[in-house]
Amino acid sequence: MGAFLKLLFRNRLAGFGAVVLGAIIVLALITPWLPLHPPNATVTANRFLLPGTPGHLLGTDHLGRDQLSRLLWGTRLSLAVGFAAAVIAGVVGAAIGIIAGYFGGRTDNVTMRGVDMLMAFPYILLALAIVAALGPGLMNALIAVAVVNIPFFARNIRGITVGIANKEFIDAARLSGMGHTRILLTEVLPNVIPVIVIAMSTTIGWMILETAGLSFLGLGSQPPQADLGSMLGEARSAMITAPHTSIVPGVMILLIVMSINLLGDGVRDALDPRLRSGALTRPLPATQVARKSVPEVPAKPGLLEIDALETQFHVGKRVYRAVGGVSLELKPGECLGLIGESGSGKSVTALSVMGLVASPPGVITGGAVRLEGRDLVGAKYERLRSLRGDKVAYIFQDPLSTLHPLYRVGDQLAEAILSHHGIGRAAAMERAVKLLEDVRIPNAKARARSFPHELSGGMRQRVAIAMALANEPDIIIADEPTTALDVTVQAQILALLDRLRRERDVAILFITHDFGVVGQLCDRVAVMYAGRIVEQGPTREVLEAPAHPYTKRLIACVPELGEGRRVLAAIPGLPPAVDALPEGCAFAPRCEKATDACRAGEIALESHGGRKLRCIHPEPAPVEESA
Amino acid sequence: MSIALKATDLSKTFEIGKRLIGPPRGLVRAVHPTTFEVQAGETLGIVGESGCGKSTLARMLVGLEPPTGGSIEIEGKALDNADPAAFGRLIQYVFQDPVSSLNPRKTIREILEIPLKLLHGMDRKARAARIAEIFEAVNLRPEFLTRYPHEFSGGQAQRIGIARALAANARILILDEPVSALDVSVQAQVLNLLADLKREFGLTYLFISHDLAVVESVSDRIAVLYFGAVVEQGPAEKVFAMPRHPYTKLLADSAPRVGQPLGGVQSGELPDPLNPPPGCAFAGRCPKATDLCRKERPELRVIEGDQLAACHHPL
CATH class of the missing domain: 3.40.50.300 (P-loop containing nucleotide triphosphate hydrolases)
Structure with a gap:
């Protein structure tokens, strides 16, 4: 854990994100005990007070409600909804993904095609449709945002699970007397959890943004309850005359989403073992x-x-x-x-x-x-x-990983010749075919047009040897x-x-x-x-x-x-x-x-x-x- | 002697390019109908090159892959893995890749406790005693129990894999290339350990490998697989010394041996599995092939004494 935090904070941006997000979360948590005006108390005499007015640090809105109080209560609500939506989407999506990936075959086919259909809709359209069906309200907006994000988790986790389900330790567990449920819970899940956590940390920002979007359209939190999206929505009509009412919730949304994304990227990098061993250098x-x-x-x-x-x-x-x-x-x-x-x-x-x-x-x-x-x-x-x-030429152990999978073997051979001898493309190609004949590849001319995966292991190694011989x-x-x-x-x-x-x-x-x-x-x-x-x-x-x-x-x-x-x-x-x-x-x-x-x-x-x-x-x- | 393991006309066909609705795009016969027996206390070696169906065969025997046809009998009873606990006590499997066969997020103790708990219902104290006993049998130090799989070398991890198979207390072990991933000096340690364990616990082995010399050094009998079918079967000392099937001879000649000139050089490759030839699968590479070989599939039959081969023109 200590090593993980050290790694995380070595990434300056992630550290900055963690500090900002931490401060926001702490503020949201202690809001009920802060000496604030009640967030929904309207004083129409005090409409559109500017920030800095005594008693109203961030000014007031069109109904004279205290902006600071509404902002903190609204942040509290938006964060809670965002986290809840992420957890719901993560748990349901991961469950679908694990089951589809583990059982494979028809189960996989049917569930993943369903997920694909869900993904085919533009997300905001889908969310609108769900809210339209359930009726406006914060709870329904939460459900809509969670549902819209389930496919992302399901696809992601299914991919990881397919890799794990084919590992030999799963077979070994089966032979040790474990049933499917036990294997899913004790063998597969612990290996998938890091991926779920990473996926969640990188998507919470999106979810907060999406909830705010629905509230902005008036489909989320209902007046007088404040969340960041509804604050922005209500301030829209006074955007020119009293810009501070839109800027205050807008800046908060920016800060939250930016800090979560920076932190999420940092968490992902710190947890990825390949990056830790320096694969990016x-x-x-x-x-x-x-x-x-x-x-x-x-x-x-x-x-x-x-x-x-x-x-x-x-x-x-x-x-x-x-x-x-x-x-x-x-x-x-x-x-x-x-x-x-x-x-x-x-x-x-x-x-x-x-x-x-x-x-x-x-x-x-x-x-x-x-x-x-x-x-x-x-x-x-x-x-x-x-x-x-x-x-000096090299021949390596695994010809499948030394030959480029997307180029025809003849072209790769010709390239090896051309990089040292400027003899022209046609001549190089002719020489490539000759080389393939030298290493006894039957029907060399046709084989030169093959891709590496179309050849057997022995044939691929012959091509690798031909490439080593290319420049004598x-x-x-x-x-x-x-x-x-x-x-x-x-x-x-x-x-x-x-x-x-x-x-x-x-x-x-x-x-x-x-x-x-x-x-x-x-x-x-x-x-x-x-x-x-x-x-x-x-x-x-x-x-x-x-x-x-x-x-x-x-x-x-x-x-x-x-x-x-x-x-x-x-x-x-x-x-x-x-x-x-x-x-x-x-x-x-x-x-x-x-x-x-x-x-x-x-x-x-x-x-x-x-x-x-x-x-x-x-x-x-x-x-x-x-x- | 009793029969520990018996396969009758066991076969497996894979469907390639499955679709949501409708028939698959193609069928691949990974294992042609195959019949063999393993006597209790015997080691049957199965040898063959990549793609010959040896791993599919092994996975069917332990119920990890449902067969398409034929039947499997374990200690006289038809294979029945409806109750995983009862099945796991009969037969166990040792995997090729020792590291990927251990869950990276569990300690060695947790891994070894699963079969003891689920197959034998032992309590904590009995489990600890049994684990200590097994660890001693595979020459591992008890302090390893609290460590995680990535802390072990290949040879140690394979010992842990063998320990897990022993923990189930099954009398039959399927060893699927158990030493292929190991270095030669460690390979010999593991092979000797397997021989000791077999003697001590009266085990029956089905030993699968692509390495002819390794199979010959551990087996009583050997079956040679080519393109999903047994082409030759016989006592270990005779199969490669006096091969009856031309493919076995090619294998034996190809194995690099000090002092032997580079031999067994023969062009040709495996036939296309999606479009198998009608007759003998080896006919395309065989120096003795005749029209009969290309038309009719040879059956496995006794050539002489205890040597069997599936060939129209045995050596």
Whole structure:
């Protein structure tokens, strides 16, 4: 609650709204005890006294009634009616929405079509019709305003409920023996209440305005009872001769509605978890760089060298060390596998290469990434942009979210080509079709006119690969490109990547968590744990004789096809959180060979021939079986 | 051995593009008439790719989805979920996504108490004792009980999901991709826990997964699903080692294995569910397909011993 208020008041406008509204509400609440004239006492001798007249601070109206007294009593009434209407509309609308969204099918169809019909009328017309049917009066105006606003709540809450009703915890509740009523009340409702509250806080202002509108037309509060709308209505005839009688209630309506709307927006922003995590902060075009020193450039530069790269996420006071000094190099035509569990920093390493880590919160705090000897970390955005997709291309896990849903795949491919080569639209389109043929998409010409949702997962990933190939890059960084695919499709995609790299001499950095995939595709493999490389070497050697205990146990705990039923050698515990890394080896708490030396001080990544290892108690090399 | 779970000609058809009045725009057969049995104490693995109907099948077995045709028998009695309390004591379900299967606004204790209260009518003291017992069985620390689901990692949340299924004290568990959302090192922990629990409480599992190696490592028997129908069924050690259906062979060859060259590469995709082919659904991708396959749908039949396949030209 304290955090919520802090968040709310950080938004200055919302804070201002809260203060103004608070003051108005307090005034309305204490009105009966204030030393005021009776609001309905007419003294015709004192008609249209100006504000500031002794005894009548805001003057008097056409019947000589005290304006201040009428204003406060009227505000009290208008607020009460507005809140009551909002609560009624909120409760009834939410009930309709929850029931329609939860039961779905015919219930949903029938109720929501009814709600649609209600929405099809202009609201003021509908309110007038209701009041006309029920007769004028404040109570009837309240009912009319509430009814008119029910569809808004019903639609809003139904949408949220549909999302919740399809969640697995609802199914679980059903299997735990709950009936529909109990599920609605204890499982669905608590998850919907925040939305109801937000919707109410943003609509109360409207409701007060609508009630005032009906009273202004003479359909709401009846004379002599004052509310803001009726005060305005009665003052209308004297608008020119005695403008203060209209201005006083008008300003109050303005203040109330404005403060409620400002506060309501503030409440919505403070409660929305996406906004809280900073989704509205615009990411920078390239990752921020804050390096203390730059590593020296070696004499013989390779194709791609990642040198002691450190990438961190700075969230509030916490520092997440996602990548803690990773060095890798990639030769032309080579496939390097980067393997690790989620949170090990493998994707962040890959994204850091082209400065694609979202900033804020991402910051590259050390190391270098050299493409043909030239450092990319801290390079100008224009240079990065010209290289992205041209020299270095990416393939991501989920092709449905990387392809734009509203453009045909051929056009997207052509755009990728045109952004680097000005060869003309027709030529680019021709090349796009050729690319689709290269990735073995049958009937490429027709497929180029498809939208992403019309293609299967495997076909979409082929399009993503075609896009990566569009500008004949030297390097493809593939971040779990087959994880979302079925095994038969995965095999097709892996074969395609393997063929492409042999035919075109493209270097691939292949990120995965699957040893089987690495074993089939990669020449070398690097194993990551808690932001660092723990072992690196030729794939075959590492897989057959893993030297780091983590590699060995990770391989052992993956079941392999053809070994039948068995007990798996699980690794106890969990990987450490990267904002609280232990001293020394990060794997030590889960390692059965760990000694005190493992938990104290830095353990270096040492080279042994073609292999590298970060461990002081390596696994013994397996004994040769036959001489 | 007694039969824990039996499905006879179980099928499900979804209506696509429902209208307020009039027939729907199309029909999709998610599950073709399927017959199988699970013996008490057995683990039946169900394997298949996305869209093959394995989750629909599982949801029908626990009454979350009404079948279009056929019947389900649980421990010898026809499925009857009119009384949710009685039904929940027979069969339980463990969900794929451990975090979304827990209500974000309830503490773990509140979540675990529901089945104890509603299915077994336990009082507060009995509930506390039982929860402590279950928590011990799934290796979770008792201080977790007062926390909320978002505070847990995937592996811990899946243990809580399993604890909830155990709380119902049902003898049959449907495990729908229980480890797919977990990291490999955590996946092994959960698989071993499931094996231990099965031994300790004499449970019967129906284990659904798309990961062939995982299914093979936990199952006694395996059924392979393709396009809504069982195409092969047999003992776990034989299904992938000696496949009888060409689709099973394609699956086994496609599974990435260290040291095996990139294989099983075959073009082709699933047929259009709105417009299914008349004969064998796999015929379009099958190297052995003949005119017979394209005309006539093969029935599941015994190929040799305990291996069954739905194929005109079994391997």
